[in-house]
Amino acid sequence: MSLYEQYPVSIYNSLNKQKEVFKPIHEGRVGMYVCGPTVYSDVHLGNVRTFVSFDIMFRYLLYLGYKVRYVRNITDVGHLVGDADEGEDKIAKKARLEELEPMEIVQKYTNGFHDVMRLFNALPPSIEPTATGHIVEQIEFIKQIIANGYAYEKDGSVYFDVRKYNKDHQYGELSGRNIDEMLSNTRELTGQDQKNDPLDFALWKKAEGGHLMRWPSPWGVGFPGWHLECSVMSTKYLGEQFDIHGGGMDLKFPHHEAEIAQNKGCCHKGGANYWVHGNMLTVNGRKMAKSEGNGFTPEQLLTGNHKLLERGYSAMTVRFFMLMSHYASTLDFSNEALQAAEKGYKRLMASLSLVKKLPSAGTGSVDEQKSNELKQHIEQAFKDLSDDFNTAKAIANLFEVSTKINTYYQQPAELAKIDADIFNWVITHFRGIIFDVLGLKNETDLAQNNNVLDGAMQVLIELRKQAKFSKNYALSDKIRDDLKAAGIQLKDEKGGEMSYTID
């Protein structure tokens, strides 16, 4: 029996506003699409949170034994900036400012995005398609929507006919809106005259004279509209109907709503069965966003070089911090919270390192109850992760296992009572969940693999042992304190042995 049959996954589906048992269209296979970044500037920590959230889903589904095709796009056509349709596109604007080709801007920030994803140990998606690489497909998609009667051409642009669509389908089903209310609340916008209706949105925009990104189409030279690429690329790589579509909460409307409309307008199918939305990272209760000026780059985070940061935090500390809350809750950033996460993360890693030093389990008379208690923490962690990817709850159970491991290390007699098969199963998945599902790495381990440093440390440890043996505590304390000041923590262990960790 596969893990996914043992621990069936439930997902909160934004479309139905309830948690549902996850049933993929094809047994054992999952198609997942996530809206990626628009590459016109550096990603900030809020963006990272979303991609880490979906990285967990990808990793967990893989861990359970699903074959997953994970598609995450790169939006390299700038969405319009400024009011309505008169604005420029972000990438073109940036290109003009920096006197670069738009594709140079795109390349620069795509590289940056990949660097950040690697830093935070997010797995690369199976396919990472770009909007500019799918102009032809987008044009074909528009043609079909027009043929189905849900779009119209006007002066070189093509608009989606929301009212017409709403007669046959329900526009607003995802975000809980209805078009009459929306209409009465629409702000007065300039440059709307081309549209038949303010609710309509562009599928294809005519390129004005100075517009840098432009392609020929049946309707003239222009560029694809705001929401089209995701409909087109998810359909191309995952099919007209697929399993999971994810993105940040702020994309729910209008982006995802428009996507569903486009999908149905073209293919009569709504795309994803399960819509999943990650919540925002907040700072002092407010959304982290460029316009708020409260965002910082991952680089600033690591160095601590930002007014919001008391000091730097490692990428794994931050990843762990994010996983201590549920993806659908807002997560408030603070130095205090990050420092708490850092300690918790180190605690988890320390117990994990201890596993190697443990003697064999089950060498005494096995206590079934204690063995099962241990096992249940891992089983519960699986159930937690299967319950809408509740990493916060799963981590609570991992900490329980941590405590057990620490106890076994200090009292091997306790480990002797644990059934060996159960213990091995627990450790296998304890490591598996931490490394493969949560995607954490042991940052201090990397330093310990440095043989030269380790050699030097052994010399110092030997010196301290001798000093302690001859009761020269002034010297033994100096060795310990000076190493501490240099960022290395010495620990005395039972039997006179010493170990060290690097901060």
Next chain:
RNA sequence: GUCGGGAUAGCCAAGUGGCAAGGCUUCAGUCUGCAAAACUGACAUCACCGGUUCGAAUCCGGUUCCCGACUCCA
């Protein structure tokens, strides 16, 4: 204004009907030459007011406050 999400200890954060997870902090103890780490223990009338129920943080009604979307946003 419309739609949606929140309010849980000093901090972060799980928990959607049955004695309030977990991490950090603080305090006490064990261990230690002293530490650190680890282990053990202590620390919450779940924003407010009503209602339903044998039983409510959880369900229903109301109040206050906060946030997000409705413009590009992860």
